[in-house]
Amino acid sequence: MSKLQQPIYNRLALIGAGLIGGSIARAARAQGAARSIVVTARSPATRKRVAELGFADQVVESNAAAIDGADLVIVCVPVGACGDVAREIGPHLMKGATVSDVGSVKGAVLRDMAPHLPPSVHFVPAHPVAGTENSGPDSGFAELFVNRWCILTPPENADKAAIERLAAFWSALGANVETMPADHHDLVLAVTSHLPHLIAYTIVGTADELGEVTRSEVLKFSAGGFRDFTRIAASDPTMWRDVFLANKDAVLEMLGRFSEDLSGLTRAMRSGDGDALFEHFTRTRAIRRGIVEIGQDSPVPDFGRTHGGLPAEPLPRPYAADNE
């Protein structure tokens, strides 16, 4: 990978250094997308760890110190904490700076942050649609955003040049950038992300509470399908609590449709309507192919999970075939 000829921003301030903040810092440094990178985090332990990992030029103790002189400020905290951060930094932002975030819900972020930001800064909310089930400063990596979408949801009156510059920043980090209204974003993500997480959290909980089937059995036989759900049900609890509270309406709407569809399949199963099941399953297979075709998932079976080697030890004699 080669660095940019010129950085896109002079001083990037990251408020929060978890999976996303830590990945932005690593990617921005690798690409030379900002001349300097300053990071802060609420917890002293996180700040200490960020300093040890060395992916920022500076680690500071307060949000005020972080934003001092920053022309790009990205708030990388759970959605529910964005409003408070905006209130705190609003009066101290550099004139002309761009303020952004990485929240998975955009309507609530716009509503909570915008009132605290002065008209002299550009507010361009963003959502990089990328992540893993891990969290914390150790979990980030520079390639997290490569070939993933980053959705910008600027308010209607936002400055065009500021939007384009932020888009260039995310492109430099490897993302494909798209712009859409915040409320449409929240509806799209309700179905592609929030509802899947809610369902995964539910089924993993259900499996853990059974009387007749032990937890040990659930874990052992998870390769039958269950384990695919557990990955997203291992995502950061604070982040996801905030997502469901902040995007409640859209998630409830999608949940209603899901429940209707589930009733339909249940009815087909109960009445022994094999044709209806077959037709439905054939259709969903095609959707998977679409995702693989546009490069949003691995075409390798099992997502490219590695399979171990065959056992090397020969078995004992008694099992030899009879008629030799």
Add this chain to the structure above:
Amino acid sequence: MSKLQQPIYNRLALIGAGLIGGSIARAARAQGAARSIVVTARSPATRKRVAELGFADQVVESNAAAIDGADLVIVCVPVGACGDVAREIGPHLMKGATVSDVGSVKGAVLRDMAPHLPPSVHFVPAHPVAGTENSGPDSGFAELFVNRWCILTPPENADKAAIERLAAFWSALGANVETMPADHHDLVLAVTSHLPHLIAYTIVGTADELGEVTRSEVLKFSAGGFRDFTRIAASDPTMWRDVFLANKDAVLEMLGRFSEDLSGLTRAMRSGDGDALFEHFTRTRAIRRGIVEIGQDSPVPDFGRTHGGLPAEPLPRPYAADNE
């Protein structure tokens, strides 16, 4: 990998050569677990392809020809077709042969196959809990069963030596073998496999039917969680139609509990009970850790999906940081 010193069976007949049948043939050959391997399949195209792929010693046109002289017959067809195959092969099985299957439902297989099998053969149903979203003879591979569980559900009066021999066969293919009653198997798999598939099939269908969110948007932003569901919703439609019809009662039972739990989380979301959500999400995260600890999934983030490299092209000048 090293071959067994002696084969466990003399002649292995596989009826059906899809993902599972084709993987058994490849693994058994790699391990020398059977002296010869004969394969048949209903469709001429599949038989032709198996012959081209060369993973069997013989490809024959009929079930009767396949089982001729076989001391292990494994029926590798969808659950709904097992009874018919048993009726056809029953009268022609070699005395002392072991007959098994690979179905994901065991009560129905026992019920459908047992009446057609003579008392002179050993019937030991089996379920290798392994698979990928792909199907057909090309999709199999020798390592599919490595470190996966294979569950045997022998009837109460089954011959101990025959069970142990089949267990040794599956161990040679890399599987961990466990034995349990068929009805318990069906309950365990309802929650670890069948319910997850039903849910995945449902949500992928729901996402595809929305008016406000286009299919293109669903595919593009699937990295937010949705794509994890699409893998299992791409599984073989015939196989899964049969599974849901054959294990209806256990799946409906688990579905009832899932729906109650989903209502609970929905209520927490609706009433803004963040603590309840947080507590639930923290618990599910621990379950994921358990699956990774016992080696049933990859500890690498994103199941070890590969991430691409950062973009190499420098960006155009206009985005350079202002004060150089």
